[in-house]
Amino acid sequence: MNSTPTGPSGPQGSNHFPAGPIQKMLSHVRLENLAAGLSGGVVSTMMLHPLDLVKLRFAASDGLELRPKYNGIFHCLKSVWQQKGLRGLYQGVTPSICAAGTSWGLYLFFYNAIKAYTQEGRQTELSATEHLVSGVEAGMLTATITNPIWVIKTRLILQYNPDPSSKQYNGIVDTLVKVYRHEGVPGLYRGYVPALFGTFQGALQLMTYEELKREYNKYNKMPSDNKLSPLEYITMAALSKICAMAATYPYQVVQVRLQDQHNKYSGVIDVIRRTWRNEGARGFYKGVIPNIISVIPACCITFIVYEKVTQFLLGQSK
Template identity: 40%
Template sequence: MKIPDLTNYEHLIGGLCGGVTSTVVCHPFDLLKIRFSANEGSSLRPQYSSYADAVRKIVRVEGVRGLYQGWTPSLIGASLSWGLYFQWYNSLRTKIYENFSTGSKLANNLISGCISGSAIMCITNPIWLTKTRLCLQYENQQSKKYAGMMDCLKKTVKQEGFFGLYRGFVTGVIGTTHGAVQIAAYSWIIDKRCQSQGLPKDSFLSQTDYVIASSTSKVLATTITFPYQVLRTRMQDHNTDSRGVWKTTLKTIHNEGIGGLWKGCLIANVRQLPAAVVTFLTYENVKRLVGMTKQI
């Protein structure tokens, strides 16, 4: 049986596989990042002295399964987001290069990343909202408000209306700068590496090159843009009534200082660094395999 030519969807398929793989491997880190970002010291939440202490307390009450709360929407959201992001980003930047060839490549990459990310956020914000709320159902609560992803979606619409699914949307759109910085830096590093080796653009490089490019771009993007993640988490948290980007920002700074906007940044880098490496390594290798279908 002849394998169909899937090269037009190589970025989509590579991104889908990358999102799935990174979520399976790294979701517990994501759970910890969300909980530390949301923690403003309220007595409603369990207080953890460290990341290791958080793991111990969660596992003691709920078992290892407790570290995978919010796993379903995370799996769906990550695979969908990365698949569409890589597909749309590469299509858009190609069109921009064709029409504005004299412009800066880095600027074009940033623009492509922001536009692609904003479009995807319109689709996936409800998924990320359910992930956040499921991750913030604590082990010290006598009963859980949500039984799962679909139950969370239904109750959110019933109690807050349809637009309740888009709480944190503005910060999410602002957060597209994170993906834009990451993908622009990654593309720039890969392009420079191809040039230094005298290879055509988008040539398949060594695994080490992809590890260095993905880790460097991820740490840079996470650290620079992290405050949006804190604000978004707090605005989507069902345990509090944080509304409005500006109001939440001022409240955070007033109560916790400017450092409060980077709360959870360390675990975010710990979580997102391996996730980024896994995502991009999977993406590049799957994309290469899909590209081979054109030769079959």
């Protein structure tokens, strides 16, 4: 039996070609998801950037003499404040906002489109594995688009004063031009391989988040898409992030060290080998405490803003 193919604007006439996979995927694209994810990433970054700065400095700390030595999170914050004041604590905030906002926006944009495409025509909900696969696919697309922004962010944050041994950067455009001029396109894609591995963190997080919401609503005998309270969203976002981060944190250390301008590595294997040889297993978890302190609140803020903005925008579009 022939079925009538359906496209973004409704049933197609007999004089049209059947909708292909890309056309079907585009029919599920919602700009509301992009706007909501971007909003969540921007708000959380503006609130918690100083802790992200601390995390990156600890993650990059590999014993080089030019790097400042910190005894802990508060010592790092105090040292940066004494040297450069509030401006120092927000060093690299513009590319951080661009990176986090763009990444969260695109990630949730792609994720929801892929998830809706996968579920099209089905009466049953997606399984945990299908949520995981959707998250990985969305993460790979996002990482490919946004990796240069993360390189720029890392270079700007990992500038130490004085540091005559390396190039100095004076903003996003200057960093982009200098990295491209001296290192070409490969320079803008430093850390791309561990970033692809990092897509599993986002996918694990979203899979856990979706399953927690579904099981919680099922326990309360509510529809699986039932709207929750802000505290419930925050709790589930925090639990999902902790689970995902515990499984995948070392990739972030490898990624930061590849993107840093103060040391030269030939690739991922070289970073892993040298980190293990010089610092042992602990080296792969440097910065994990400030990461937990910064990322968990950031994740909670991002998800609560995302959920509320999505509800508002989708409500407005109806």
